[in-house]
Amino acid sequence: MYGMIHRGLRDMMIERVGPEGWAELEQHLQVGPAEFISLNLYDDELTIRMIASAAAKLEIGTATMMRDFGRSWVQFAERGSFGSMLSFTGRTLGEFIGNLDRLHQAVIVAMPQARVPSFVLVEDHGQRMVVDYRSDRAGLEPFVVGLFEGLLDRFGLRGSVLEIGEVPGGARFEITIEGP
Ligand code: HEM
Numbered sequence: 001m002y003g004m005i006h007r008g009l010r011d012m013m014i015e016r017v018g019p020e021g022w023a024e025l026e027q028h029l030q031v032g033p034a035e036f037i038s039l040n041l042y043d044d045e046l047t048i049r050m051i052a053s054a055a056a057k058l059e060i061g062t063a064t065m066m067r068d069f070g071r072s073w074v075q076f077a078e079r080g081s082f083g084s085m086l087s088f089t090g091r092t093l094g095e096f097i098g099n100l101d102r103l104h105q106a107v108i109v110a111m112p113q114a115r116v117p118s119f120v121l122v123e124d125h126g127q128r129m130v131v132d133y134r135s136d137r138a139g140l141e142p143f144v145v146g147l148f149e150g151l152l153d154r155f156g157l158r159g160s161v162l163e164i165g166e167v168p169g170g171a172r173f174e175i176t177i178e179g180p
Pocket of ligand 1: 001002004005074077078082083085086100103104107111113114115116117134135136137140143144147148151
């Protein structure tokens, strides 16, 4: 994946374990600045290895790690050069999810080799939404749960995210918003 993803992971980890903890992790992974160039493309194997080592460092499972990373990714993206793009993507959660593919199409302009996912808002009942996620990668569903949780945070909403089934090439998620 592009180095921007690695930078997001590094930010999250420095927040959790501090700069010294992160330095230990870099040493363990045998990575340095060369692995964190935003517009460089790296093998997915490296990204997955970083996530697995970060999980071990935090003493949490890989799925929990991916979910936490998804949630913090939204904040990371808000702070970065794509932050303003997020504001154009939607003023409500439903509108935002409906425009996610457009957001990633804009990402491809800067990162032409990105293999981006696809999201389809299948149902939007206001308090309950159903979204289909498709990707040519496998196993990223916990990351998607965290990303939707990050979007709930972004819109100041409380709610829950559940993976409710499979669709060809991906998975179906249900987002339930609590409260008025
Ligand atoms: C400004 C915000 C965002 C930027 C700049 C961004 C950018 C990217 C980039 C660069 C990749 C890696 C693709 C690759 O290297 O092959 C990626 C992957 C991904 N993005 Fe985004 N993204 C953003 C927001 C979101 C949001 C809000 C969601 C979902 C709610 C999302 C879901 C995903 C998922 C699930 C992947 C993993 C790829 C896969 O499933 O195959 N992204 N994104």
